[in-house]
Amino acid sequence: MNGSEKTETPLAFLPKTWLPKHNLTAALIIAVPLCLLLAISLGTVRIPFGDVLASLLGRESNQINSLVVNQIRLPRALLAALVGALLGICGATTQGLFRNPLADPSLIGVTAGASAGAAIVIFTVTTVSQFTGIGGLWLITLGAFIGGTIAVIGVYQLATNQHGTSVATMLLAGIAITAIAGGLTSLIEFFADNDALRRISLWQMGGLDGANWARVLIAGLLTLIIFGVLPRYSMALNAFLLGESEARHLGIAVQKTKFHLILLVALGVGVSVALAGTIAFVGLVVPHIIRLMIGPNHLFLLPLSALGGAVLLLLADTLARTILAPIELPVGLVTAIFGAPFFISLLRHRNEYGMR
Amino acid sequence: MTIVNVTDLVVPNPSSLNGGHPLVNGVSFNVEQGEVFVIIGPNGAGKSSLLKAITNDIPYLGHINTPTISSDPKQKAKHVAVLHQHTHLHFPFTVFEVVELARTPHATGKKRDCELVHDALKLMDITHLSDRIYTDLSGGEKQRTQLARVFCQLCEVESSDRLLILDEPLTALDLGHQHHVMKAIRSVAAQGVTVIMVLHDINIAARYADKLLALLCSEQLAMGTPSQVINEQTMGRLFDLPVEIIMSKSTNTPVLIGI
Structure with a gap:
């Protein structure tokens, strides 16, 4: 062995040529329902797979099991899958938009912007009764979407020039946006009366444990919209990776495309923040792993990141609910514990992606 | 024209x-x-x-x-291909995938695109690099890949x-x-x-x-x-350097030598 061995990249064990894309697609499509089943089965009370299936089909004789499955665990698992899918696909899109594999909505301040937007809505518009109903949820989602949009536009203006995005500038811009959004949220809390303060903290504490069918419905509808629209931009995102000017010379309407993508990312992140709170790093880790396996072609990267995100968040949430049972950890804590070291390792090896 | x-x-x-x-x-x-x-x-x-x-x-x-x-961006992209001095691609596309991006504005179909990409790779003498990761290549190999891309962009267009x-x-x-x-x-x-x-x-x-x-x-x-x-006068002024011009016997074109 020679002494000057190259430092290992994260996940260097993965092959250097791309895996067959269809195999990975098939594997993930099979993994999603299996993880759903696992998430429903495991918990403080373990429900055998057979009983889970029986409950889902309405044939379970045990009323309690049926109630736990259909009213608590199924909506939660579905919300985790939907939010994970949204975070995965939005992460992949953000990285394409910024032409930077380290761009993640939670790192560049989009999540913080969405949180601030949601807090403003809760403070100004809703009373407790409205806030818990489905109308209140829509309003909070709208607020998070608007807050997220402002944040993405802000970061994009600050961090991106014709050569792409420098990692340092992007992260610093993210810190700035996060600070502004955090300041705004604190300011609202400062001026909020007891009632409003309670609503805001209730919302902030709510993670996936607040899952109910109303949230699943909203998440499902908006996920459907985003999944219907985003894949149409696959070719544009691919061309985008070459550079803005290059994309224009390949016939892409750059400004319009950028604006649409920013809106879609803000919508996806807004929905996830409004319904499941801040969940960091999923949008960074999932697209990165998928890219290592099949390459950066968005035609495959976008749908596979969605599937991968669903699988990852389902597993993370199952872990969060079971590792210290009966205590349930917030899923954001679990993704942060595993995601942050991953991010640090990417940051250390950023030169290998040609990033500064 | x-x-x-x-x-x-x-x-x-x-x-x-x-x-x-x-x-x-x-x-x-x-x-x-x-x-x-x-x-x-x-x-x-x-x-x-x-x-x-x-x-x-x-x-x-x-x-x-x-x-x-045409001034319509999509039509224009079928007729005008541009390669600037510096390119900034930091994502691990394969060489084949980079060249394939040239077909973005066209609608010639996957199969035909594949043939055209192979032609462009051959034209730039990088067929052997087809499956390599772009970001791992040397500067010259990257440049030939980008050249193959712009050549490929102008293929199969029925116009002069x-x-x-x-x-x-x-x-x-x-x-x-x-x-x-x-x-x-x-x-x-x-x-x-x-x-x-x-x-x-x-x-x-x-x-x-x-x-x-x-x-x-x-x-x-x-x-x-x-x-x-x-000529010696123009080139001398252009580069602010005394120059000598000789004719190449094999190509019959002028050769410039800085002194």
């Missing part, structure tokens, strides 16, 4: 610190169909700015007319108004590949593609260009066929 008509082009200097001296000042020329039009000049003469004005990447004053080329714009496409290439690329450029020009490019190597420009435009300090110093432009 005139493909590009440039009249009184001025590219203003975006930074007022430079005393506001324009990057390109009062340049006019015509490029005819199938011509290889080469812009030469010392560093900072405004060559890249001139190309960027033609490709509409920077604001300019004056007129640049491309009468035969195709335009290829290249900014210093030979900088990272070895001597053999420099000539290889220039021969490929001559061959596409023979198929009716008009080529506008910036070159540093006067000897290569002299050998392969139909027309030369010499820029000095943002202004047009000389324009014409290589034999009209390449």
Whole structure:
């Protein structure tokens, strides 16, 4: 062995040529329902797979099991899958938009912007009764979407020039946006009366444990919209990776495309923040792993990141609910514990992606 | 048929610190169909700015007319391919995938695209790199990949108004590949593609260009066929260096030697 061995990249064990894309697609499509089943089965009370299936089909004789499955665990698992899918696909899109594999909505301040937007809505518009109903949820989602949009536009203006995005500038811009959004949220809390303060903290504490069918419905509808629209931009995102000017010379309407993508990312992140709170790093880790396996072609990267995100968040949430049972950890804590070291390792090896 | 008509082009200097001296000042020329039009000049003469004005990447004053080329972005992308001096691709596409991006504006179908990409790879002598990751390549290999991409963009277009714009496409290439690329450029020009490019190597420009435009300090110093432009007086002024010009016996083109 020679002494000057190259430092290992994260996940260097993965092959250097791309895996067959269809195999990975098939594997993930099979993994999603299996993880759903696992998430429903495991918990403080373990429900055998057979009983889970029986409950889902309405044939379970045990009323309690049926109630736990259909009213608590199924909506939660579905919300985790939907939010994970949204975070995965939005992460992949953000990285394409910024032409930077380290761009993640939670790192560049989009999540913080969405949180601030949601807090403003809760403070100004809703009373407790409205806030818990489905109308209140829509309003909070709208607020998070608007807050997220402002944040993405802000970061994009600050961090991106014709050569792409420098990692340092992007992260610093993210810190700035996060600070502004955090300041705004604190300011609202400062001026909020007891009632409003309670609503805001209730919302902030709510993670996936607040899952109910109303949230699943909203998440499902908006996920459907985003999944219907985003894949149409696959070719544009691919061309985008070459550079803005290059994309224009390949016939892409750059400004319009950028604006649409920013809106879609803000919508996806807004929905996830409004319904499941801040969940960091999923949008960074999932697209990165998928890219290592099949390459950066968005035609495959976008749908596979969605599937991968669903699988990852389902597993993370199952872990969060079971590792210290009966205590349930917030899923954001679990993704942060595993995601942050991953991010640090990417940051250390950023030169290998040609990033500064 | 005139493909590009440039009249009184001025590219203003975006930074007022430079005393506001324009990057390109009062340049006019015509490029005819199938011509290889080469812009030469010392560093900072405004060559890249001139190309960027033609490709509409920077604001300019004056007129640049491309009468035969559609202004609709998607249509335009089928007829005009551009390769700037610096490219910034940080994502691990394979070489094949990078070249395939050239087919974005076209609707020729996956199967035909695949054949065209293979043709372009062969033209640039990088067939053996097809499955390699772009970001792992050497500078010259990256440059040939990007060249294959712009060649591939102009394939399979039924029109005579195709335009290829290249900014210093030979900088990272070895001597053999420099000539290889220039021969490929001559061959596409023979198929009716008009080529506008910036070159540093006067000897290569002299050998392969139909027309030369010499820029000095943002202004047009000389324009014409290589034999009209390449003389000791013009070249001496252009590079601020005494030069000697000899005729190559094998190619019958002028060769410039700096003294």
